[in-house]
Amino acid sequence: MLKLDQVDAGYGRAQVLRSVSLEAKAGEITCLLGRNGAGKTTTLKAIMQVIPLMSGAVYLESSSLSERAAQDVARSGVGYVPQGRRLFGALTVAENLDVGRFTRPQDSMVLEEVFELFPRLRERSQQRANTLSGGEQQMLAMARALCLRPKVVLLDEPTEGLQPSMMEAIRNVTRTLRERGVAVVLVEQRIEAILDLADHAVFLENGQVVETVPGEALRDTPQILARHLGV
């Protein structure tokens, strides 16, 4: 579904990613793991073309996303939920969702479908985003990205700072996306939040992919986590 082929990318002249190749398949959760500063967020930004590639390519199905504008990448089927959520705080829940649907109104999710996934947002549809709890804000950020019915969803630390019940709600929606055939790319610091979700894990170190393992290996072989994350 989504493929990175030997991607080099960074900020200005500072190269962060070095020849990163990975694949995220439909109906699977691919976890990007690595220590602080390993390049996980930078990988998501390179997929979205928020930062330009120095070399290599990113493909969605067979079409190249390289050198497209970020909003074109979103329109062509990649939903991005960045760290920190980036909501419009002064707008209501419903208005934030309208922004999500604005670029492709004809086949975007109707509000009813979004609210089925996130019932809590239905009750708060007229509430301003900046008055929502952290967990509700994360739900809104995910809901907004899902409005365009993406084929691929990139989630950057979606459970960061959330209490367990909210964390579980986010994890459940992530599972639902997998069941619906979406390719999910998940960045998480908290291993316990992804251990049972991962279909594949890709370990990054200093901007390079150092190992890719299936989810079962992650669960059955604790040495893998110890080796790469020191946990």
Ligand SMILES: Nc1ncnc2c1ncn2[C@@H]1O[C@H](COP(=O)(O)OP(=O)(O)OP(=O)(O)O)[C@@H](O)[C@H]1O
């Ligand atoms: N806007 C930026 N300008 C310059 N360098 C940056 C920028 N953003 C990140 N970097 C650098 O790129 C490297 C990778 O950062 P990145 O945020 O991708 O790591 P990460 O694996 O997501 O880390 P974390 O788990 O701490 O979020 C780091 O050395 C970081 O300092």
